[in-house]
Amino acid sequence: MFGKKKENEEESLSKELQKKISENLVVLDHISKVYSNGLEAVHDFSLEIKKGDFVVLVGPSGCGKSTTLRMLAGLEDITAGSLYISGKKANKAEPRERGVSMVFQSYALYPHMSVKENMTFGLDKLDKKEIERRIHYASSILGLDEYLDRKPSALSGGQCQRVALGRAIVRESPIFLLDEPLSNLDAKLRVQMRSEIIKLHEQLKNTIVYVTHDQIEAMTMASKLVIMNKGVIQQIGTPKEIYENPANSFVAAFIGSPAMNIIKANLHGDSFSLEDGQEIKLHSKVDIKGFYAKEKETVQKEKEYSESKVKEYENVPKRKRDESVSALLEVNKKKIIDLTNELERVSEEEKKNDMDVLLGLRPEDISLKEIKGFSFHAQLETKELLGADYQLRFVVGSSSFIVNASLNDAMPLEINKTYSLYLPYDSLSIFDYVSGNRII
Numbered sequence: 001m002f003g004k005k006k007e008n009e010e011e012s013l014s015k016e017l018q019k020k021i022s023e024n025l026v027v028l029d030h031i032s033k034v035y036s037n038g039l040e041a042v043h044d045f046s047l048e049i050k051k052g053d054f055v056v057l058v059g060p061s062g063c064g065k066s067t068t069l070r071m072l073a074g075l076e077d078i079t080a081g082s083l084y085i086s087g088k089k090a091n092k093a094e095p096r097e098r099g100v101s102m103v104f105q106s107y108a109l110y111p112h113m114s115v116k117e118n119m120t121f122g123l124d125k126l127d128k129k130e131i132e133r134r135i136h137y138a139s140s141i142l143g144l145d146e147y148l149d150r151k152p153s154a155l156s157g158g159q160c161q162r163v164a165l166g167r168a169i170v171r172e173s174p175i176f177l178l179d180e181p182l183s184n185l186d187a188k189l190r191v192q193m194r195s196e197i198i199k200l201h202e203q204l205k206n207t208i209v210y211v212t213h214d215q216i217e218a219m220t221m222a223s224k225l226v227i228m229n230k231g232v233i234q235q236i237g238t239p240k241e242i243y244e245n246p247a248n249s250f251v252a253a254f255i256g257s258p259a260m261n262i263i264k265a266n267l268h269g270d271s272f273s274l275e276d277g278q279e280i281k282l283h284s285k286v287d288i289k290g291f292y293a294k295e296k297e298t299v300q301k302e303k304e305y306s307e308s309k310v311k312e313y314e315n316v317p318k319r320k321r322d323e324s325v326s327a328l329l330e331v332n333k334k335k336i337i338d339l340t341n342e343l344e345r346v347s348e349e350e351k352k353n354d355m356d357v358l359l360g361l362r363p364e365d366i367s368l369k370e371i372k373g374f375s376f377h378a379q380l381e382t383k384e385l386l387g388a389d390y391q392l393r394f395v396v397g398s399s400s401f402i403v404n405a406s407l408n409d410a411m412p413l414e415i416n417k418t419y420s421l422y423l424p425y426d427s428l429s430i431f432d433y434v435s436g437n438r439i440i
Contacts, residue, residue, distance in 0.1 A: 052206070
């Protein structure tokens, strides 16, 4: 597929990795991207993508999602790790050899060309009948038949985005890569285009890797969701799995509209205390020492991995070290220091009988009416009418949080007054205050 002699490396691959490569269309195995200035944009990224998956990479600006997509497309060199497409290693393969089509945020249309010319650009090797077939197929799916002779300047933003998608469709690539394709559109048009892309995926049955910073887009479109922050994967799963069981406080606070509320507290045995001194009883005692023992094990493994990488890069003779190897060496040396400090912290925390935590409360789970579960008091800070419902902001200590309430329940409430709130027993999430990792 890639027009290059197959590397003799299969024997060196683990059976687990060989299995992943055989079962998936795309495998990213411990991919990293480090620039010559020492900036690590992506760290140890591993992901399997099956044929027909709709994978969405989501996270805040600068989290490394677009860089990951560009490495997959061949527009960015891979510093470390391996990329496999259709069973073959593709680290050095040219973009046109990878079987991918990319749709950019900026549309990237040629202004002097018609819609038809833009869509067929680069298909010169195909005969005219085949080109016409592909054009007709793509334009009929995207509703572009009447615009084929127009220039991009005569199109709306949504129509330009359709043309960009059409250009990907006519190439009949098995993999579509979409880099924030809807970010330039207004809110109404974004909703419309989301539906069209989902419909397109259902029709074509192709594989889509989609990058966005908009978590609503991510939740509504993805069959597999990858949450990223600071170049690191935070969690992989279906939107439902991630929403219901966030792996850490970052994911909890990022996913959802509104997102999960995060409140500071101190956990001690079978109860926790809020900042203002309120005590809330749990159903059972939390194994604090057990949690930190697992944390210690995880950190130790990460440290050992970084140490093995340092040895690997130090074994490369200095005369043969390029900028990327030197950068990777320094990055991993810094990681070892950070992980050593984290091990010391966790070891100290393990000795205690209490721990500072973050409580995760979904706005829709908190009730103004008495129900079976936890109860606590909070002061009403603001009321915001949103259609037929209210969004209420309460405060406890230094923590503020949102409660969704019906018109009838919220109307009688007064600003700056304290009210009782209720939460079902099974709806509470607890995270470590420092690492953010989920405890229960």
